[in-house]
Amino acid sequence: MSKKRRKGKARSGYRSPPSAREVRAAPADSEVPPLLGWLSRGSGDSGWPSIPRSLARGALTVGSSPALLLVPFLFVFAAWVALVTLGLEGPVLLLANMAAVPPVGTFFDLAIGESIFGQASLVALTVTAGLIIARSAFFAVVSGLIVEALEGAPSASAGLRRGSRAIPALLAVNVISFSAILASRLILPLLGPQFAFLGSILVLAAVVYYLAAVPAAAIREGRGVQETLRRSARAAAMPGSRHLILSVIYVFVAYPPLILFTPHSNELSVNPFLATWIYALVAAFIHMSFLAAFCYRWMAIEPEVPAQPVPRRR
Amino acid sequence: MPFAALVAVALVVVIAWPVQAQQAAPVWSQFQGGPGHAGVLKDGPEPPYRPAWTFRVLGGALSGAVIVGDLVISVGRSAVYGIDLATGERRWQLVRNGGPISMPAVGVTANRQVLAFVDEAEGVGASLVGVDLTHMREVWRTPLETTSRSGVTVDGATAFIADDDGNIYAVNLATGALRWTAKAIGEVLAPPAVSDGIVHVSAIDSDSLRGQLLALDVGTGRKAWEFSPQVGVTTVSGPSAGDGSVVAGFEDRMVRSFVADGGEERWGALTISVFPPATAPAIQPGIVFVADFRGGLYRLNSRTGHRDWDHQNNDLVVRSSPVVSGGAVLLGLEDGRLVAFDISSGDLVWQGAPSPGSIGPIALSADVVVAAVAAKGGSRAGLVAFEHDPEGTLVRVPSPTEVDPARLFGNYAIALVVTTLVLFVPLRLLARRLGPPAFAGGEEGTEEDTE
Numbered sequence: 197m198s199k200k201r202r203k204g205k206a207r208s209g210y211r212s213p214p215s216a217r218e219v220r221a222a223p224a225d226s227e228v229p230p231l232l233g234w235l236s237r238g239s240g241d242s243g244w245p246s247i248p249r250s251l252a253r254g255a256l257t258v259g260s261s262p263a264l265l266l267v268p269f270l271f272v273f274a275a276w277v278a279l280v281t282l283g284l285e286g287p288v289l290l291l292a293n294m295a296a297v298p299p300v301g302t303f304f305d306l307a308i309g310e311s312i313f314g315q316a317s318l319v320a321l322t323v324t325a326g327l328i329i330a331r332s333a334f335f336a337v338v339s340g341l342i343v344e345a346l347e348g349a350p351s352a353s354a355g356l357r358r359g360s361r362a363i364p365a366l367l368a369v370n371v372i373s374f375s376a377i378l379a380s381r382l383i384l385p386l387l388g389p390q391f392a393f394l395g396s397i398l399v400l401a402a403v404v405y406y407l408a409a410v411p412a413a414a415i416r417e418g419r420g421v422q423e424t425l426r427r428s429a430r431a432a433a434m435p436g437s438r439h440l441i442l443s444v445i446y447v448f449v450a451y452p453p454l455i456l457f458t459p460h461s462n463e464l465s466v467n468p469f470l471a472t473w474i475y476a477l478v479a480a481f482i483h484m485s486f487l488a489a490f491c492y493r494w495m496a497i498e499p500e501v502p503a504q505p506v507p508r509r510r
Numbered sequence: 511m512p513f514a515a516l517v518a519v520a521l522v523v524v525i526a527w528p529v530q531a532q533q534a535a536p537v538w539s540q541f542q543g544g545p546g547h548a549g550v551l552k553d554g555p556e557p558p559y560r561p562a563w564t565f566r567v568l569g570g571a572l573s574g575a576v577i578v579g580d581l582v583i584s585v586g587r588s589a590v591y592g593i594d595l596a597t598g599e600r601r602w603q604l605v606r607n608g609g610p611i612s613m614p615a616v617g618v619t620a621n622r623q624v625l626a627f628v629d630e631a632e633g634v635g636a637s638l639v640g641v642d643l644t645h646m647r648e649v650w651r652t653p654l655e656t657t658s659r660s661g662v663t664v665d666g667a668t669a670f671i672a673d674d675d676g677n678i679y680a681v682n683l684a685t686g687a688l689r690w691t692a693k694a695i696g697e698v699l700a701p702p703a704v705s706d707g708i709v710h711v712s713a714i715d716s717d718s719l720r721g722q723l724l725a726l727d728v729g730t731g732r733k734a735w736e737f738s739p740q741v742g743v744t745t746v747s748g749p750s751a752g753d754g755s756v757v758a759g760f761e762d763r764m765v766r767s768f769v770a771d772g773g774e775e776r777w778g779a780l781t782i783s784v785f786p787p788a789t790a791p792a793i794q795p796g797i798v799f800v801a802d803f804r805g806g807l808y809r810l811n812s813r814t815g816h817r818d819w820d821h822q823n824n825d826l827v828v829r830s831s832p833v834v835s836g837g838a839v840l841l842g843l844e845d846g847r848l849v850a851f852d853i854s855s856g857d858l859v860w861q862g863a864p865s866p867g868s869i870g871p872i873a874l875s876a877d878v879v880v881a882a883v884a885a886k887g888g889s890r891a892g893l894v895a896f897e898h899d900p901e902g903t904l905v906r907v908p909s910p911t912e913v914d915p916a917r918l919f920g921n922y923a924i925a926l927v928v929t930t931l932v933l934f935v936p937l938r939l940l941a942r943r944l945g946p947p948a949f950a951g952g953e954e955g956t957e958e959d960t961e
Contacts, residue, residue, distance in 0.1 A: 253947060259937030265930050273922050285782060285822060285911035314780045315762060348946035464782065464804065464822040465910035467917040473925030481933055492947060 243497040244438040247445070254489030257345045258481060263352050264341050264488075268295045268480040271334050276468075282323060283312045286464035289455045291476035295483045297490075298366075299373030299403040300450045301331050306377060328374060332366040335487070339366070339411035342488045346495055358415050365414035365424045369407045372425075376403050397447055405443040406432050411487065412494035431494065431501045439493070446486045454479050536623070538577040538873040538880075540615035542790055542831055545665035546705035547750040549792030549799075551874040554835030557850040557860035558902030562878055563598025566892035567591070573611045573661075574871025575880045575893055578623065578643065582873070582880055584893055585614050585627050590641075595878055598895060604641060604648075607631035613661030613701055613871065615669065616643065619684040624649065626662045626669045626683065638662065638671055638679065640686050650686025654679065659788075661701035665728070672698035676713050678724075680731060690731030695722045695738075699787040700748025703756065706770045708734055710749040710756045714787065721746040723758050725773060735773030737766070747800075748790035748831075755812065757798050759785030765800050765808070767815060777815030782806050782822070789831040792839070799832040799839050807832060807841055809856060819856030821909040823849065829870035835879060842869020848881050848896065858907040866890045 309324035340359020384392040409428035459471040542549040570587040609630025623643040630636040658673040676694035696715030725734040747759035783804035791800040805823035830842030846865030
């Protein structure tokens with residue numbers, strides 16, 4: 197617990213985006229290459245919260261809120277039933293990433309569409325597009341609830357209202373993720389099978405790295421889609437390696453291990469076992485905790501994020 | 511009936527009797543029962559089944575069986591075996607030099623039954639061998655360019671076979687003379703299918719990752735048409751042909767049907783997995799049955815490709831092709847189970863006990879199902895025969911991919927309650943102790959996070 201917690205006034209509802217004056221000027225030594233800031237600095241000179249603190253705060257935020265538990269849990273079930281209605285027959289390991297944060301979730305949307313309707317199929321792309329829209333709406337709403345909870349006065353109606361405004365930004369994140377995955381599918385096989393797998397994971401990590409702050413930024417600041425994406429990328433490029441490490445941790449947790457340890461993971465069934473459901477819901481909680489951690493981290497460094505692109509260091 | 515006519519009939523029966531006894535008609539003469547690989551025996555035994563006998567040999571696996579009258583024939587590593595269909599006892603064996611084990615075939619020509627199988631001797635190479643089953647003697651031996659694993663198909667007086675380099679041979683069954691040869695793009699792992707005057711061959715070139723379904727004129731070997739899928743190919747199923755169509759499964763998980771003599775694609779049907787190369791679909795009028803590598807069995811409409819039903823077995827299918835025995839579809843699984851499905855609903859109606867080896871090609875006679883078992887460890891290879899069990903019971907198990915509302919909703923509801931409580935109670939208590947993060951109201955940011 198913080199020893200220096202400020203007993204500030206309770207706040208709720210929509211928060212005005214910080215004005216240019218409110219935003220702290222970036223320190224002079226932050227003039228780093230905008231995309232490679234994490235390489236040039238140690239972690240000590242960053243405003244990012246530590247990774248354990250971020251994850252703990254994310255888990256606490258989600259786990260202590262009935263709405264933040266039930267909404268993802270119901271989403272997982274509703275998505276499974278909808279996909280089964282469309283023709284999905286498993287395997288049940290797909291449940292583990294049903295609530296995965298983009299681009300990991302987007303990756304699975306594409307895989308699910310192809311699983312039901314085949315590769316290079318127009319129907320598969322249409323279904324993937326539908327899944328992406330549904331996922332964007334879901335993440336916008338959940339992000340609204342998370343931000344409300346992190347701001348200390350959670351209100352479900354305010355969270356829904358604020359979250360719904362972030363749908364376009366979340367849709368943009370998913371579209372970028374989808375494009376990156378498709379591009380990597382075309383390019384990475386040229387590197388050979390060993391590097392292709394590693395490359396696909398790194399592409400996912402890169403998208404998380406640059407766009408993880410979009411949900412919180414969109415909800416908190418209410419800027420346009422383009423500016424929100426820029427703000428997220430600028431935040432990612434701020435000094436310190438913690439954000440990169442957390443992004444890589446998320447992808448490595450969500451992609452191979454989380455699906456591999458699913459009980460009866462390879463079973464083709466539309467009626468998962470009890471153990472599989474419990475695992476899927478715990479996995480949804482883990483995804484939501486990471487999402488909350490990313491929101492928390494954005495809120496922690498929000499005032500430090502430069503309003504304009506940082507000039508390149510010469 | 512006049513007396514003279516009765517005498518004439520009696521004479522015909524008496525004269526013909528030894529010939530019939532010596533040359534019983536082939537019941538299941540080759541892979542999937544016939545030259546088109548239809549895999550159907552209308553009066554085959556119905557489930558439930560019970561084991562009738564097993565036939566095991568030392569030193570390796572056996573090929574899928576063919577059935578000629580009351581005789582079962584199977585190729586082993588060092589011999590070809592003739593087995594009594596009723597008892598499973600060995601009647602005879604022919605010495606074989608070696609080489610990969612592949613399906614034999616039996617055909618009738620010049621008033622005699624000829625067994626064709628592949629033999630390969632070190633230093634000599636591979637040959638297609640013809641054995642007169644009436645007199646049990648080798649009648650011809652035709653050399654092949656290289657090792658062959660495809661298995662033999664016999665249609666009329668011609669045997670067809672292909673080798674690992676993609677050479678396709680049409681051999682006169684009576685003399686062993688080559689009628690023609692042709693060339694596919696690469697390795698052929700399933701017997702050619704012959705129907706409607708066309709020979710169909712599935713081939714793969716693992717270097718260029720190309721697959722090919724090749725159609726050749728049965729009389730000349732001239733190419734009629736070919737199909738190569740766009741995606742990189744490492745496996746194509748064997749073809750099955752009949753009723754003017756040829757059907758095969760491809761790398762992109764599509765089962766495709768083509769017009770047999772023109773090559774136009776009639777339909778494509780998506781499955782869950784790819785198809786083992788040594789297997790082939792079963793075809794009966796109006797219906798195609800196909801099994802994919804992950805153990806899914808699919809019933810497709812042969813005119814439209816529409817999936818009537820599928821049953822996911824959640825066990826691999828590597829060497830077994832579906833066959834239709836009466837009103838049931840049979841399939842062999844990698845865990846050694848022979849399983850039977852209701853032909854109209856797709857429900858599992860019977861399953862054998864798991865056994866140490868995977869079930870390979872299945873052969874049918876009117877009374878007995880003979881399934882080849884390939885031992886995984888190589889120690890318990892052999893043939894396992896099943897017969898109808900009048901005292902057995904049928905089950906009715908739907909595919910796990912059919913929605914069971916009680917199980918689906920029930921398991922989820924329990925998981926929802928358990929997971930929510932387990933997570934919520936301790937984390938809520940912890941959150942109350944820790945309080946909210948400190949940036950509530952904090953444009954100044956992260957006091958809490960100053961470490």
